[in-house]
Amino acid sequence: MAKTLLSALPDGDLRGRRILVRADLNVPLSHGRVSDDTRIQACLPTLRRLTDAGGRVVLLSHLGRPKGTVNPEYSLAPVARALDDALEAPVRFVADLVGPEARAAVESLGDGEILLLENTRFDPRETANDPSLAEALAGYGELYVNDAFGTAHRAHASTEGVARVVRAAGGRAVAGLLLEKELTFLGEALDDPERPFVGVLGGAKISGKIDVVEALLPRVDRLLVGGAMANTFFLAMGLEVGDSLVEPDRVDMARDLLDRAGDKLLLPVDVRVAREIAPDADVRIVPRSEVAAGDRIGDVGPDTEALFADEIRSARTVVWNGPMGVFELDPFRHGTGHLARAVAEAADAGAVTVLGGGDSAAAAEVAGVAERLTHISTGGGASLELLAGRSLPGIDALSDGEAS
Numbered sequence: 001m002a003k004t005l006l007s008a009l010p011d012g013d014l015r016g017r018r019i020l021v022r023a024d025l026n027v028p029l030s031h032g033r034v035s036d037d038t039r040i041q042a043c044l045p046t047l048r049r050l051t052d053a054g055g056r057v058v059l060l061s062h063l064g065r066p067k068g069t070v071n072p073e074y075s076l077a078p079v080a081r082a083l084d085d086a087l088e089a090p091v092r093f094v095a096d097l098v099g100p101e102a103r104a105a106v107e108s109l110g111d112g113e114i115l116l117l118e119n120t121r122f123d124p125r126e127t128a129n130d131p132s133l134a135e136a137l138a139g140y141g142e143l144y145v146n147d148a149f150g151t152a153h154r155a156h157a158s159t160e161g162v163a164r165v166v167r168a169a170g171g172r173a174v175a176g177l178l179l180e181k182e183l184t185f186l187g188e189a190l191d192d193p194e195r196p197f198v199g200v201l202g203g204a205k206i207s208g209k210i211d212v213v214e215a216l217l218p219r220v221d222r223l224l225v226g227g228a229m230a231n232t233f234f235l236a237m238g239l240e241v242g243d244s245l246v247e248p249d250r251v252d253m254a255r256d257l258l259d260r261a262g263d264k265l266l267l268p269v270d271v272r273v274a275r276e277i278a279p280d281a282d283v284r285i286v287p288r289s290e291v292a293a294g295d296r297i298g299d300v301g302p303d304t305e306a307l308f309a310d311e312i313r314s315a316r317t318v319v320w321n322g323p324m325g326v327f328e329l330d331p332f333r334h335g336t337g338h339l340a341r342a343v344a345e346a347a348d349a350g351a352v353t354v355l356g357g358g359d360s361a362a363a364a365e366v367a368g369v370a371e372r373l374t375h376i377s378t379g380g381g382a383s384l385e386l387l388a389g390r391s392l393p394g395i396d397a398l399s400d401g402e403a404s
């Protein structure tokens with residue numbers, strides 16, 4: 001069932017109200033500074049919407065894995081400073097979550113102000129989804145906005161628990177603007193895609209993405225598989241893979257998928273191999289049937305690049321998760337770069353192009369095409385769950401939308 005969206009609420013529902021917002025501000029820090037502010041940028045639309053309308057924003061996030069204890073290394077203080085810079089508006093911060101200091105700061109919030117509280121995971125009740133923490137947090141506002149897509153697949157007190165408590169008390173729990181965007185592109189768009197619909201999967205392991213393969217297969221017109229994932233399929237086809245990264249315990253599964261997929265599934269026809277996956281590797285390009293003992297497959301080959309790019313350029317919808325090779329190393333980044341450019345060309349030609357996965361997003365940045373794609377998901381695990389067609393606890397717990 002569709003959920004209530006922040007974008008559907010009028011200013012009158014926000015002005016002068018205390019609004020509890022769960023964002024994903026789990027950013028990388030180095031030497032006490034935010035070293036990549038992608039996630040901060042991603043939550044700005046929701047924060048601006050709320051403050052422009054005169055809401056009083058109580059902001060929650062986790063950072064890292066402090067494991068239920070207070071650890072200054074994981075304080076959100078530097079994040080408050082970065083948020084302050086990005087918004088060009090004052091962001092207050094208190095190093096407290098549900099104690100007297102936090103409560104006093106919440107009480108004193110004025111219209112259009114933002115208060116960031118301390119790391120939710122300093123409290124062991126957060127990951128345990130303890131109702132007592134959810135209740136304390138719910139006391140901060142009668143409207144709850146979840147914009148933390150990256151943690152929507154976890155049932156924690158500040159995601160799932162608090163939403164239920166707010167609703168039980170007669171308040172509303174709604175999806176923020178970022179969450180709405182993720183749901184639109186990773187959820188609904190795939191239910192009724194414009195065709196041809198091409199799925200592209202790669203990355204290190206087939207095991208972590210098997211549910212995605214299963215969910216995409218019946219929906220797509222073509223499924224292109226590269227990366228180390230393809231190696232396990234090669235094994236299932238009886239091909240030599242040398243010392244490549246494979247999952248021998250998944251070979252039966254791969255064989256079963258090959259049988260069922262028929263010609264929907266396209267695998268690399270040639271590969272880049274080397275004796276070592278290293279920055280100075282000596283790379284050879286060989287047909288997939290000519291990988292030798294001792295070789296390691298590090299990337300797809302040029303014929304595969306052309307084959308995959310043709311499929312992608314003629315698509316109207318592309319969903320891509322997982323790089324085609326070890327794109328972190330120069331000798332093995334070619335296939336992923338070529339694919340990224342093909343996806344960007346499809347996007348330029350009007351196709352809906354959606355990218356999920358942390359490494360894939362990094363690969364799109366490296367290839368310089370990130371801005372041209374329709375949507376790059378901000379969640380790793382959560383985006384895989386959505387692509388696999390599963391519901392996410394943090395989203396399930398929100399208020400149902402009015403039937404339209």
Ligand code: ADP
Pocket residue numbers: 202203204205226227228229245297298299321322323324325326327328356357358359360361380
């Ligand atoms: P994402 O984060 O986009 O979901 P994954 O985490 O599943 O992607 O996979 C990314 C990793 O897969 C990268 O670190 C990349 O080096 C690795 N990888 C891709 N192809 C190969 C290969 N042929 N051999 C070894 N590792 C590979």
Ligand code: MG
Pocket residue numbers: 357358359
């Ligand atoms: Mg990854």
